[in-house]
Amino acid sequence: MAEEKKEPWLNLLALTTVILAVCATLATFKGGGYSTKTVLSQAQASDEWAHYQAKGIKGNLYEVEAMRLKREIELAPKASKEVLEKSLADVEKKVAKYEGEKAEIDKTARGYEAAKAEAQKHGAPFGLAVIFLQIAILLSSIAALMKKQPVYWAGLVVGVVGLVYFANGFFLFFRV
Numbered sequence: 001m002a003e004e005k006k007e008p009w010l011n012l013l014a015l016t017t018v019i020l021a022v023c024a025t026l027a028t029f030k031g032g033g034y035s036t037k038t039v040l041s042q043a044q045a046s047d048e049w050a051h052y053q054a055k056g057i058k059g060n061l062y063e064v065e066a067m068r069l070k071r072e073i074e075l076a077p078k079a080s081k082e083v084l085e086k087s088l089a090d091v092e093k094k095v096a097k098y099e100g101e102k103a104e105i106d107k108t109a110r111g112y113e114a115a116k117a118e119a120q121k122h123g124a125p126f127g128l129a130v131i132f133l134q135i136a137i138l139l140s141s142i143a144a145l146m147k148k149q150p151v152y153w154a155g156l157v158v159g160v161v162g163l164v165y166f167a168n169g170f171f172l173f174f175r176v
Contacts, residue, residue: 031126048109059098132162
C-alpha cells in the first residue's frame with residue numbers, strides 16, 4: 001500500500017483544534033460556575049430582602065404601638081403617665097433596634113446583588129467564548145476532512161475571537 005503524504009499544515013491544524021477544544025471545555029466550566037453563582041447570589045439577595053421586609057413589618061407594629069402610647073400619655077391622668085412613659089421608652093428602643101437590623105440586612109442584600117452582577121459580567125464572555133470556539137472547532141474539522149487550508153485559516157480566525165472572549169471572561173478587558 002502506498003502511504004499518502006501528509007501535508008505539514010495538518011499537524012498545526014490538529015494541535016490548534018486540541019487547544020481550541022480545551023479552551024472551549026474550560027470556558028464551559030467557568031461559564032457554568034458563574035451562572036451558578038449568579039443564581040445563588042440572587043436567591044440569597046431575595047432571602048435577605050424578605051428578611052428586611054419582615055423586620056420592617058415588626059418595626060412598623062412597634063411604631064404604631066409608640067403612637068398609641070403617646071396618645072394615651074396625653075389623655076392619661078398624671079398617676080399612670082410614668083408607667084406609660086416607661087412602656088413608650090421600651091417600644092421606641094425596639095423601633096430603633098429594628099431600624100438598625102434593617103440597615104444591616106440592606107447592606108448584606110446589596111452585597112449579594114453586587115456578587116450577582118459581578119458573576120454576570122464574567123459569565124457572559126465565557127458563553128460567547130464557547131460559541132466562537134465551537135464554531136472554530138467545527139471549521140477545523142471540516143478543513144481536516146476536506147484538506148482545505150483556507151477553511152482552517154477561517155476557523156483559526158474564529159478561534160482567536162473565541163480565545164479573546166475566553167480571556168475576557170477572566171480579566172474583563174471589555175464589556176459584553
